[in-house]
Amino acid sequence: ISDRHEFSLDEQIRSVIILLQYNWEKKNLDLDIDLEEVRFSGDESLLYQVWVNLISNAIRYTDSGGKIRISLVNGEAITVSVSDNGKGMTREETEKVFRRFYKADKSRSSEGTGLGLAIAKKIAELHGGDITVSSCVGQGTTFTVIFPKIECE
Numbered sequence: 001i002s003d004r005h006e007f008s009l010d011e012q013i014r015s016v017i018i019l020l021q022y023n024w025e026k027k028n029l030d031l032d033i034d035l036e037e038v039r040f041s042g043d044e045s046l047l048y049q050v051w052v053n054l055i056s057n058a059i060r061y062t063d064s065g066g067k068i069r070i071s072l073v074n075g076e077a078i079t080v081s082v083s084d085n086g087k088g089m090t091r092e093e094t095e096k097v098f099r100r101f102y103k104a105d106k107s108r109s110s111e112g113t114g115l116g117l118a119i120a121k122k123i124a125e126l127h128g129g130d131i132t133v134s135s136c137v138g139q140g141t142t143f144t145v146i147f148p149k150i151e152c153e
Contacts, residue, residue: 009072
């Protein structure tokens with residue numbers, strides 16, 4: 001990554017939440033936000049796209065009055081989780097969700113290109129991390145982004 005510099009990951013995620021405020025307020029969603037302070041070295045504009053994608057999807061697939069939880073934990077690794085209590089996905093859907101052009105919800109064919117999660121996963125990998133998904137039909141979905149900590153000698 002050529003444009004790598006240190007920035008506040010928690011502030012970046014807060015700015016995406018504010019950017020999308022109209023969308024989650026319009027659906028009367030309850031946001032549970034728990035962000036630890038984290039300084040991160042990476043491409044700020046690429047990572048911004050990851051958070052926009054994950055949080056937008058959570059808003060899109062959560063019914064009005066639902067709940068979204070966004071957390072950032074600075075532990076053994078740096079972990080960002082975006083969870084919703086939306087309709088969830090089947091195991092087959094979760095296995096395909098990071099494929100380019102794949103859309104789990106065929107009834108919403110006008111929304112999105114099916115590229116967002118594939119791009120988000122590639123961006124995470126470029127930063128030495130990964131994105132995983134866990135989901136239960138009728139209970140919701142959690143996307144987890146994990147970046148290993150880089151220890152300096």
